[in-house]
Amino acid sequence: PHYSRTSSQPAAMAEAATAAATPLLPGLLDDVFIWEILVRLDPKSLLRCRAVRRAWRRATSTRRFLLAHHARQPAFPIADGDQLVLGVHLHDILAFDLRAAAKAHLHTVARLDQDFYLEASCDGLLVLSTFAKGGSGCCISICNPVTREHASLAGPPWDFTAFGMYLHRPTGEYRLLLQRGSNRDSPEEQIDCYVFPLGSDQPPRYIGWPDMESVVFNLPIQLRDNLHWYPYYHLSESEQLQSEGKPVIVFDTVAESFRQMHAPIVPTKSYLFEMDDTIGIYCNDGDKNTVSIWVLQNYESEVWDLKYRIRLPVEEIRGQFEGCNDYRDVNLWDVDVVSGDGGVLLLVSFGRWVLHIDTDGKLIDSFYSGLLGLRIYECRLKQSLVQHAFFPALEGYVVNASPFI
Structure with a gap:
C-alpha cells in the first residue's frame, strides 16, 4: 500500500x-x-x-x-618526555594528577610521533613548536589532546616564536602572543611582540615590546585575564644565583599591553607557578638542596609573602636510589613546585624518576616514569571537549591522525 x-x-x-x-x-x-x-x-x-x-x-x-x-575539570600540571618502543620514537604529553584518590599520578594525555616543545596552554588547547625541516625557523601548531585535533599555522616556517595564548574576551577570539628579535634603535637586542588571532588570514599584528632588556620567557601563568612571566636573562650560572628585584612581566589580554609587577628579591633564575587563585615564585639555592617559595598575598597591592623554605631530604634520596640505573643523575635533579590539595608539593625529577616531597621536606612518594628527558612545566592543562571554529581554518587540520598515535 x-x-x-x-x-x-x-x-x-x-x-x-x-x-x-x-x-x-x-x-x-x-x-x-x-x-x-x-x-x-x-x-x-x-x-x-x-x-x-x-x-x-x-x-x-x-x-x-x-x-x-x-569549567568543572581539574587543572593538572603538565609534563612531557620521550620513549623508544620497538625502535620507534614516541613523544608523550602527560598530566600529573596529584589528588589523594588518584590511583596513578601520571597520565598520558597525548602520544605523538615526533618531538614537540610545549609553548603555552590555554582552555585545554596546547601550543606546540618544532624545528622546521632544514633547520630554518620553527613550525607552530595547536592541538587539543582530548578531541585529538591538530593544525599548523599557515605559511612558511616563521622567525616568530610563540610565548603565550589567550582568549581575547572582547572578540571571543583565541590569539597567540608571538615574539621575534629585532635590533631596532638599540645596540642590545629588543623583543618585538605580535598578536595573531587563530584562523585569521592576516599577518601577525605588531604591538610593540616590553620595556626590558633581552630575556628568555618561560611558559606563562594565566590569572585574572593576564599572562604572567618571571623572565630570566642571558647570564652566567653565578649571575643567575644572585638575588635581584627583577619585576614580573604582565600582559593584559583585554588591552593587549604589557606592564610590570613588583616581585620579591629572589635569585634571577626563579620560576612562577599557579597556586589556586594566585601565583607563586620559587627558587633553589646553589646546590639545589633548599627551595624557597613566595606567594602573592594581594594582587592589587602586589604584596608577596615568603611562605615556605623547604630543605630537601638529600641523604634519604641518595640512599634510596643508590645502585639503581638512574643513580648517576641524582645530583642533576630538577625541582618543580606545583599546587595540590590546597597546598604545594615539590616534584623532584632525575633520570626517569619523579619524587613527591611535602612542605616539611618529607619524601612521600616516588614513581618510575619510564620516559627520557622528562620535563615538568609550571602551567596546567584543563581538559576540554569544546569545539572551536578556528581549527578547520588552519593549515593541515586533522582529527585522530598524525602527529597523534
Whole structure:
C-alpha cells in the first residue's frame, strides 16, 4: 500500500514526543543527571557515556554543556618526555594528577610521533613548536589532546616564536602572543611582540615590546585575564644565583599591553607557578638542596609573602636510589613546585624518576616514569571537549591522525 508523506508525520511527531518524555536515566530528573552527574565526569568517561545512548550524546553535545563540563575539570600540571618502543620514537604529553584518590599520578594525555616543545596552554588547547625541516625557523601548531585535533599555522616556517595564548574576551577570539628579535634603535637586542588571532588570514599584528632588556620567557601563568612571566636573562650560572628585584612581566589580554609587577628579591633564575587563585615564585639555592617559595598575598597591592623554605631530604634520596640505573643523575635533579590539595608539593625529577616531597621536606612518594628527558612545566592543562571554529581554518587540520598515535 502507498503511504503519503503527510500520513507519516503524526507517527514521527509521536515518536519525538515519546523520546522527549523518556527520562535520560529512569528515576532521576534530567537536569540532575546532566548538570550534577554527567558534567562532573572526566572527558574519557563522558565520551564512553555518549556511546551508550543517543539521547545522552545529544544532551552532552551542546556548547552550553561542554563549557560547563570544561569549567568543572581539574587543572593538572603538565609534563612531557620521550620513549623508544620497538625502535620507534614516541613523544608523550602527560598530566600529573596529584589528588589523594588518584590511583596513578601520571597520565598520558597525548602520544605523538615526533618531538614537540610545549609553548603555552590555554582552555585545554596546547601550543606546540618544532624545528622546521632544514633547520630554518620553527613550525607552530595547536592541538587539543582530548578531541585529538591538530593544525599548523599557515605559511612558511616563521622567525616568530610563540610565548603565550589567550582568549581575547572582547572578540571571543583565541590569539597567540608571538615574539621575534629585532635590533631596532638599540645596540642590545629588543623583543618585538605580535598578536595573531587563530584562523585569521592576516599577518601577525605588531604591538610593540616590553620595556626590558633581552630575556628568555618561560611558559606563562594565566590569572585574572593576564599572562604572567618571571623572565630570566642571558647570564652566567653565578649571575643567575644572585638575588635581584627583577619585576614580573604582565600582559593584559583585554588591552593587549604589557606592564610590570613588583616581585620579591629572589635569585634571577626563579620560576612562577599557579597556586589556586594566585601565583607563586620559587627558587633553589646553589646546590639545589633548599627551595624557597613566595606567594602573592594581594594582587592589587602586589604584596608577596615568603611562605615556605623547604630543605630537601638529600641523604634519604641518595640512599634510596643508590645502585639503581638512574643513580648517576641524582645530583642533576630538577625541582618543580606545583599546587595540590590546597597546598604545594615539590616534584623532584632525575633520570626517569619523579619524587613527591611535602612542605616539611618529607619524601612521600616516588614513581618510575619510564620516559627520557622528562620535563615538568609550571602551567596546567584543563581538559576540554569544546569545539572551536578556528581549527578547520588552519593549515593541515586533522582529527585522530598524525602527529597523534
